Amino acid sequence: MPTWDSGALRAALERQQNELAPIARVLAAAAAHPPRFAPEDWRGEAADACLKLQEELNQALLASDNAVTAAARDTRSALAELGA
Amino acid sequence: MTIPDPAPGPPLGPDVFEAPPPVPHGGHATMPHGRVPPSFTAKPGVHRGTTPEMGGPLLVTPAGTTAVATDALYAHLDRLSALGHELAREARALGVVRADSPWSSVPGAPAAARRSDAELDTASASVRAAHHLSARLEHALRAAIKRYDDAESAALHGADRAAAALGAESGPLLRALLPGIALIGGLAFLASKLPDPGGARAAAVRHFFLQHPGLITGPAFVEQVRLFSQGLDETTSSFLGVPAPLAFALGAAGVTGVHSSARGLLAIGPLIGMFRETPVKVERTSTTEITTPPVGAAERLDRVPEGDQVRIEKYQAPGEPDRFVVYVGPTETFSPAAGNEPWDLTSNVGGVGGLDVGSFRATELAMHDAGIGSGDQVQFVGFSQGGLIATMLAGSGEWNAAGLETFGAPAGNIELPEGLSGMAVRNTDDFIPLLAGPQLDHHLLQVERRAFAEGTPLPTYHAAPAHQRDAYMATATAVDQATSSAVRDQNDALNSFTADYAGRPGSIVTAMIYHGERVPHAEQPLDLRGVTMQAPATSSHR
DSSP: OOOOOHHHHHHHHHHHHHHHHHHHHHHHHHHHSOOOOOGGGOOSHHHHHHHHHHHHHHHHHHHHHHHHHHHHHHHHHHHHHTTO | OBOOOOOOOOOOOOOEEEOOOOOOOOOOOOOOOOSSOTHHHHOTTTOOOOOGGGSOOOEEEOTTOOOOEEHHHHHHHHHHHHHHHHHHHHHHHHHHHHHHOOGGGSTTOOHHHHHHHHHHHHHHHHHHHHHHHHHHHHHHHHHHHHHHHHHHHHHHHHHHHHHHHHHHHOHHHHHHHHHHHHHHHHHHHHHHHSOOGGGHHHHHHHHHHHHOGGGTOSHHHHHHHHHHHHHHHHHHHHHTTOOHHHHHHHHHTTSSSHHHHHHHHHHHGGGGTOSOOOOEEEEEEEEEEEOOOOOSHHHHHHHSOSSSOEEEEEEEOTTSOOEEEEEEOOOSOOOSSOOSOSSSHHHHHHHHTTOOOHHHHHHHHHHHHTTOOTTSEEEEEEETHHHHHHHHHHHSSSSEEEEEEEESOSOTTBOOOTTOEEEEEEETTOOGGGGGOSOOOOSSEEEEEOSSOTTOOOOSSSSSGGGSHHHHHHHHHHHHTOOSHHHHHHHHHHHHHHHHHHTSTTOEEEEEEEEEEEOOGGGOOOOTTOTTOSSOOOOOOO
8 A cells, every 4th residue: 555645645645636627617508508399399299208318317417516626625625634 | 314405306407606896805894792682782673672581491402312301400410410529529538438447446645626526426337328419319310300201202103193193194084175275265365356455454364463473483383393294195195096004104203294395395486486406606795803703503693694695704713724603694585486585485485304405505695705715613503594505514424513502493303413513492382393394403502491481472573583693692591691511611612713713812703694586487597618617616515
């Protein structure tokens, strides 16, 4: 098992923070503006099935955004805990 | 599918290019790049104000497919596809983050860091799920488009077969009705010869059609035209005594078709003084240096000439081979008798029949005069009959066609080469494009739209408002506002063809306008030594 001094911990957490930031931006944008087709574009049975899938996709995008946001927040908290 | 080819016939005499009087170069015609060209609102006598808002959604069939869907739906697919790629990338990135810092197994790691492990696992799973769902949704949408298209095609095919079968069986009935039809036709002919002081009768007929534009405008009438053109050959074969099964089989095998119907009309027409093909001549009426290339479908349509029927733009950039854009105008007269005008009904019918008609040969004469060689890259743009001629030229194999853009062209039966940029634009409530039968070629993006959406009052300035330039200008504007990559990529390719050169230092853009005329047989030059042939006879022998 590797040994981690506080400097190594801080460096790894900062790296994680930096790497999560662009991921969080992309997922936040995707969750805020999910692809949607307007009901007037398309109607019918197949459209209803696709609308259901679209709703599931939106939920998954929101869950992704929430989880990454939480991870980024806890990464910041961990850095604060280390006294960064 | 067919490629225009020559039909046997009497020699027409030479086509002639008349050298223009010297015109000094100069002057600049510029067109600001707006959403619609200025002429759309600046010519109230020509453009009566059909606007994009009056029409329906843009329907798109990408090149190489038969899958019709709205531009909005294709744009939705583009966004789903892009999202799928983004999610795949972010899932990989999250995996790397998680692998780099396994906090749960790090002694002394802060509690918050350990919590982030679980959150990153949740995020990875959610992003992978979202990626999977985006792929499923994209697949489901494409499958739904295809299913819808298959059902639509099956319904159309069924209607076509029914129309053909009806036509193949109709011969005996038509022959029985022939005396009555002849009587009615004769009476109508005699009525047309009665004095019509002040043109009151003609005006009444015209007024009736103007007051009832819905008679020949709308998807229902367009469908009737399509079925009529589909069944015409079987009907003719049956009328001529061909047994129904054989008439049906000939049509189904493609031995007969809109092509042969048009050619039949051209064979019979001259017997009663109609549809006579003639030699043609062209004259360059102006040469002007211009500064701006067209940007967008509406600006290109705006440059399609009328009166003078052909406009050619030559794009020169230092160190590069010249490029050309050939704009071909619409029908100038609907008279079936050949007069001086090559852009006439004879050229329409012959063009649908795949023949080297007067307007086609006149355009080729102009192209030769403009210095277009067989290897030079050419972009063709045409409206109505001009679109038919543009498509014939692009599909002829005689020219190096780089792009093609047509508006309301009856040209669906002409096979085009692969890899051509551009699009064929049609209003679905315009019956003219369907006179060439159904769309058989699929090498070019097809863009369709109702010029007048369900419930929109039809204007009464023209009996066929959906075929007018303003209706196509509205559709071209909708094309320029399209959001799907299927449409935008093709529009961009057409724009780039000219903008690439026009934007370079030292580039020169020259616009040449041509007027074509028929040369009546009586005036046909008899000097066979070629004294009057100032430009090579250019009827393509295809």
